[in-house]
Each structure stands twice: as C-alpha cells, then as structure tokens.
Amino acid sequence: MVSVIGIVAAIALLVFLAFKQWNMLLVSLICAVIVGLTSGIGLWAIFSDYYMPGLVGFFCSWFLIFTIGAVYSEIMSRSGSVSAIAYKLVDVFGKEKILLVMFIVCCLLNLGGVNPYVQIFIVWPMAVVLSKEFNINRGIWLSVFYLGLFTAQLFPGNPSMVNTVVSQILEVSAGTVPFICLAMFLLYAAAGYFIIRRTEKRWEEKGRRYVETESDRQMVKPERDDLPGLAAALTPMILVILLYTGLTSGWFAFAGIQRLASSNSILASMGTACIVCYLLNLKKLRGSEKDIIFKGMAGGLSPTFAAAVIAGFLGVITGSHGYQLFTQAVQDVGGNPYMQCLIAGSVTGFITGGGAVTAQTVLGTFGAGWLANPSVNTGLLRQITVANTAGGITLSPHSGGLHGVMGFAGTDLKESYPACITSVILPSIVINIIFSAIAVFM
Numbered sequence: 261m262v263s264v265i266g267i268v269a270a271i272a273l274l275v276f277l278a279f280k281q282w283n284m285l286l287v288s289l290i291c292a293v294i295v296g297l298t299s300g301i302g303l304w305a306i307f308s309d310y311y312m313p314g315l316v317g318f319f320c321s322w323f324l325i326f327t328i329g330a331v332y333s334e335i336m337s338r339s340g341s342v343s344a345i346a347y348k349l350v351d352v353f354g355k356e357k358i359l360l361v362m363f364i365v366c367c368l369l370n371l372g373g374v375n376p377y378v379q380i381f382i383v384w385p386m387a388v389v390l391s392k393e394f395n396i397n398r399g400i401w402l403s404v405f406y407l408g409l410f411t412a413q414l415f416p417g418n419p420s421m422v423n424t425v426v427s428q429i430l431e432v433s434a435g436t437v438p439f440i441c442l443a444m445f446l447l448y449a450a451a452g453y454f455i456i457r458r459t460e461k462r463w464e465e466k467g468r469r470y471v472e473t474e475s476d477r478q479m480v481k482p483e484r485d486d487l488p489g490l491a492a493a494l495t496p497m498i499l500v501i502l503l504y505t506g507l508t509s510g511w512f513a514f515a516g517i518q519r520l521a522s523s524n525s526i527l528a529s530m531g532t533a534c535i536v537c538y539l540l541n542l543k544k545l546r547g548s549e550k551d552i553i554f555k556g557m558a559g560g561l562s563p564t565f566a567a568a569v570i571a572g573f574l575g576v577i578t579g580s581h582g583y584q585l586f587t588q589a590v591q592d593v594g595g596n597p598y599m600q601c602l603i604a605g606s607v608t609g610f611i612t613g614g615g616a617v618t619a620q621t622v623l624g625t626f627g628a629g630w631l632a633n634p635s636v637n638t639g640l641l642r643q644i645t646v647a648n649t650a651g652g653i654t655l656s657p658h659s660g661g662l663h664g665v666m667g668f669a670g671t672d673l674k675e676s677y678p679a680c681i682t683s684v685i686l687p688s689i690v691i692n693i694i695f696s697a698i699a700v701f702m
Contacts, residue, residue, distance in 0.1 A: 370409050614661065616650075
C-alpha cells in the first residue's frame with residue numbers, strides 16, 4: 261500500500277513541479293526516488309536497473325526520428341514552404357475557420373496512418389506561422405493536435421497502431437460497427453472543437469495572445485513575395501505521407517522494396533522529403549546546408565531527452581511493487597466486459613500514458629475471457645477497447661509522448677495542458693462512459 265501511495269505522490273509532485281517549470285530531468289529523478297524507495301528498491305538500483313534502461317531505451321529508439329523530423333521542419337521553414345502553405349490557408353479560410361481546418365488536417369494525417377511524431381513535425385511549423393498571423397496563443401494548438409489524433413482513432417477502419425493491435429488480438433476488422441464508430445467520432449470531435457473555440461475566445465478576451473519565443477526569433481522568415489509556389493511547397497509534405505504509408509504497407513514490394521518497420525519508414529520518408537525540398541529550393545538554400553543540419557540536430561536533441569527522462573521515470577513505476585499491485589487489481593476487476601474495459605483501460609492508460617501499451621496490457625489480461633463470453637459483440641468490444649485505451653485519458657501529464665511533443669513545439673504543461681484537459685481529456689472520458697454503458701444494454 262505504501263508503494264501505491266508513493267506512485268500517486270510522485271505523479272502528483274511531477275505534475276506540480278512541471279507546472280512550476282522546474283527542470284524535467286531533476287523532477288523525474290526526484291519522483292523516481294520517491295517511487296523506488298516506497299517500493300523497497302535500493303537507491304542505486306532505482307537508477308541502474310529501472311531509470312536508466314527506460315531513459316536510454318527511449319533515447320536510442322527515438323533520437324534519429326526526432327532529429328530527422330527537426331531537420332525536415334527546419335528546411336521546410338527555411339525554404340518558405342511552411343509559410344506558403346500557412347498563408348494559403350489564411351487566404352482561403354480566414355481566422356474564424358483556421359482552428360477547424362488545422363483540426364481536420366490532423367485528423368486526415370492520422371487516418372492516413374502517419375505516425376503522431378511525424379504529424380507534429382508537419383503541423384507545428386504551420387501552427388507557429390498561423391499563431392503570428394492571427395495573434396493566437398500557441399498553447400491552443402496542442403489541444404487541436406491531440407483532438408485530431410484521438411478523434412481519428414475512433415473513425416472506422418483507422419490504420420493506427422492501437423487499432424491494429426486491438427483488431428489482431430480480438431480477431432475482428434477495424435471497420436466493424438461503423439455507425440457506432442462514426443457516432444463516437446462525431447460527438448467527440450464536435451464537443452472537443454466547441455470547447456477549443458470557447459477557450460481560444462476566452463484567452464483572446466483576457467489578452468492571452470501570441471508571444472514570440474527565442475526559437476521564433478531565430479527562425480528564418482522569407483518575404484511573402486519570395487515564397488515558393490503552393491505545388492512546390494506541398495510536394496515534400498505529400499511525399500512524406502505517401503512514402504511513409506507505402507513503406508509501412510508494402511506498396512513497393514513489386515520493385516523489390518520490402519515492407520519496413522514504422523521507425524525505418526519515418527527515417528526514409530522524411531529524409532527523402534528533406535532532399536526533395538532542398539532540390540526544389542536549391543537557389544534559396546544553397547550555402548546554408550550546414551546551418552540547417554546543425555540547427556535541426558540541435559532541435560531534435562532537446563525533445564528526445566525531455567521524453568526520455570519521463571520514460572526513465574515510468575520505468576521505475578512499472579518496476580515497482582505498487583504497479584504489480586495495480587496489475588493484480590486490474591485482473592480482479594469484475595462485472596460486464598464493457599465496463600471492465602472502461603475501468604481497466606482508463607486507469608492503465610492514465611498510468612502508462614501510451615495507447616498501444618495500454619491496449620496490450622488490458623487485452624493481455626482480459627482478452628481471452630471476453631472472447632469466450634458468448635454475449636459479447638466483438639466488433640463493439642473492439643471499438644470500446646480502442647476508445648478506452650487510446651482516448652484522451654492516455655494524455656496524462658507524465659506521458660513521455662506528450663513531453664516529447666511539447667519539447668519539439670517549445671511549449672510546456674503550464675501553457676498548454678489546461679486546455680487539453682477541458683477539450684481533449686474530459687470529453688473523451690464522458691463519451692467513453694456513455695458508450696460503454698450503452699454497450700451493456702445492446
């Protein structure tokens with residue numbers, strides 16, 4: 261029981277100190293010690309056996325991806341491609357619809373199977389330009405991004421990792437019960453977007469507007485008359501989406517190119533897009549190659565490390581006695597399968613902060629029993645499982661993915677997270693409760 265209290269106290273302290281803008285490396289170390297000592301783990305073992313393996317494992321897995329993503333964002337910004345696309349959105353839709361347009365873009369990228377980190381590399385540079393153009397506080401964009409990400413998970417047939425994992429374990433298509441899928445998608449999207457719009461207007465009334473950061477000041481901003489054409493600006497972005505989707509799906513097997521893992525596909529697609537963007541803007545970018553690469557590599561280091569220190573903290577949590585007690589409590593949850601999924605998925609998702617990990621944990625515990633229950637509609641169960649293991653509840657303040665995204669975006673919990681709670685997390689919880697309850701009576 262002391263270990264469970266230690267986990268709760270450590271997470272609460274991490275959130276509090278993050279809002280106070282403490283250094284996250286120091287915060288994660290302090291909180292890891294609290295979890296470890298309350299679980300009876302030796303002080304040295306906390307770091308050598310749990311914290312460092314989690315940190316190093318994440319860093320090794322994601323450093324190259326964050327680096328190539330940062331180089332891609334830098335070259336797209338330096339060439340003027342990002343500004344060209346952003347100004348086109350401004351001209352066509354205006355301020356009143358720009359949040360909706362960016363939300364739809366995030367949804368479409370997710371439905372196209374694009375990795376969430378790739379999505380932020382594509383979307384965030386445009387968001388910065390739009391923030392300055394319309395004097396919008398950048399803190400709102402994280403809500404737009406995550407609302408697009410999580411609502412798209414509910415769309416029938418979504419090819420995301422979580423949908424794939426759940427569909428494979430439950431042996432059912434991701435396109436089953438399409439009307440339930442669409443109903444959840446539309447309700448979540450409408451509620452979340454409505455709250456985002458209200459939040460942005462309230463911030464505007466209070467004077468919370470665009471504030472230029474140091475990275476914004478260092479950004480090279482081509483004159484509007486010197487921007488590339490829309491086709492040239494869009495080509496690298498479209499190339500990333502098509503190449504990533506094609507390489508992960510095996511589209512190019514006819515040419516002898518085998519299906520690649522997601523991480524390798526990201527590196528190949530974004531690396532190719534960087535080269536294409538450079539060639540399309542050769543006259544403008546010639547002579548600045550070293551600066552682009554060095555600045556991009558430096559830009560990739562900080563967010564990778566920010567996420568890695570949280571992964572180290574989570575490594576201590578998952579190795580603690582309190583986490584084992586929690587796992588046992590999840591296994592002992594009784595009742596209807598849909599309500600079991602709601603409770604176990606929500607609690608596990610909040611602790612781990614990751615959709616695929618949550619789905620595997622919950623289905624590994626309950627999946628066989630659910631499938632053996634003749635009263636369970638596996639298609640409906642699949643959708644309820646996705647909603648509860650990949651919904652807004654996984655956007656916990658100690659999520660490594662969240663801190664990686666915030667590190668790249670140059671924002672923090674204090675600036676962005678309150679809006680995420682009201683527009684992304686709470687609507688997801690309410691909708692999941694409603695549809696889990698409906699499923700019980702279907």
